Amino acid sequence: MLDDEGTTQTPERTYAPEGGARKARKRRSPLGVIVVLTVIVLVCAGLYVGVSKGVDWVQDQFGAADDFSGPGTGEVIFEVREGDTAAAIGRSLKEAGVVASVEAFISVATADSRSSKIQVGYYPLRKEMSAAEALEVLVDPSKQVKNLVTVPEGLRVVDIVDVLVEKTDFKRGQYEAALKDPAALGLPDYANGNPEGYLFPATYDIGPKDKPKDILAKMVARWRQAADEVQLESRAAALGYTPAELMTVASLVEAEGRGDDMGKIATVIYNRIENPGAGTGGKLQIDATVNYALGRTGTIAVTTEETRTEHPYNTYVVQGLPPGPIEAPGEEAMAAAGNPVDGPWIYYVTVDLKTGETKFTDSYDEFLGFKAEYKSYCTTSDAC
Structure with missing residues (x-):
């Protein structure tokens, strides 16, 4: 073929397209159209959900949070735990049905400086309270639900159970059952499952949800704290005794001594x-x-005659320490047992039971004089 200028031109060939940029046009089937439309619908739906969630998040962060109005109804005993933040308290309140949203509580707590001083404990709240009403209760320590029980030093387990039965709603059998599970109470291995001496004397806040096991475990935990503070284990090792023996000595010191005399009693x-x-x-x-x-x-x-009683705890009959503590020592007696005062004393006599005046000596003859002084005191005093 000649072009306009008379030159020969090679005819163009037409090839069937095999991909790439140039493709043959095909007539789209109805099924294809439906698939495309379906994909478009799904993409749009996904975008809608994503945008909706984004809007909700923005509203939660910057908009007005859901909140109840008024003081609420019913009763909820709510616990603030150690380490709880405002957000953690808010989540717990929401889960308990007290507030309508976590954000509502965080909002009022952030605006009120008193919220930084919310104390650990139990509080009487209600269902469906406004966040502000709930906060007013939580920032007031006097609103806490409390049942304070004081266990004095020198009590035996049976006496401690008497106190707990009187001050709580549980029966003796429930406490006795709990005492049979030493592992659950947290007793140290060297107690050999015997709680005598390890229910620490102190004042306890018995929570409304506490069971006998929880109460007794609190007492053992408080003993553990005291033991750590007086370095019970290390002091026992330094003196050449076991921690269990040191606890036994502490119980004897608690029974026999007062104040500054405790260290001397331990020495004796x-x-x-x-x-x-x-x-x-x-x-x-x-x-x-x-x-x-x-x-x-x-x-x-x-x-x-009573001093001749055959019994492993009777130290008039057996040599050395009894098998275990005879009562619950306080921290002062535990410290004295681990830190005896340097001295030669072998004998002591409390010559005045009202004041607790106690005299110490390493002389048997002087000891007999102290005994005579005690007897003379008893003839003129009703304390004996």
């Missing part, structure tokens, strides 16, 4: 154990152990 106990040839032949001869063996509580004078 160690001197009698470690110097069996001095005076008492290695026997502690402590009246409180006789009363424990006889199942008696309180300061009760023992007779000569």
Whole structure:
């Protein structure tokens, strides 16, 4: 073929398209149109959901949060736990049905400086309260639900259970059942499952949700705290005793001593154990152990006949320490047991039961003089 200028031109070939930029046009089938439309619909739906959630998030952050109005109804005992933040409290309130939204509580808490001083404990709230009403209760410590129970030093387990039965709604059998599970109470291995001496004397806030096991576990946990503070384990090792033995010494010190005399009482106990040839032949001869063996509580004078009672806790009969504590020592007695005062004393006599005046000596003759002084005191006092 010639072009306009008379030159020869090679004819163009037409090829069937095999991909790339140039493709043959095909007539789209109805099915294809439906698929495309379906995809478009799904994409649009996804965009709608995403935008809706985004709008909700923005509203939660910057808009007015859902909130109830008024003081609410019913009753909810709400617990603020150690370490709870305002957000954590808000979530718990929402889960309990107290507030309508976490954001509402965070909003009022952030605006009120008192919220930084919310105390751990239980509070009486209501269902469907306004966030502001709920906060007013939580920032007022006087609104806490409290049942304070004081357990004094020197009580035995049976006495402690008496106190708890009187001050709580649980029965003796429930406490006794809980005491049979030492692992649940958190007793140390060296207690050998015996809680005697390990229910720490202190004042406890018994929560409305606490069960006997929880109450007793709190007491053991408080003992653990005191044991750590007085370095019970390390002091026992330094003195050449086991932690269990040191706890036993502490219970004897609690039974026999007061104030500054506690360290001296501990010294007498160690001197009698470690110097069996001095005076008492290695026997502690402590009246409180006789009363424990006889199942008696309180300061009760023992007779000569009673000191002969065959019992592993009677230190007039057995040498050395009894098998375990005879009562619950306080932190002062535990500290004294781990830090005895340096001295030669073998004997002591409390010559005045009202003031607790106690005299110490390493002389048997002087000891007899102290005993005579005590007897003279008893003839003129109703304290004996």
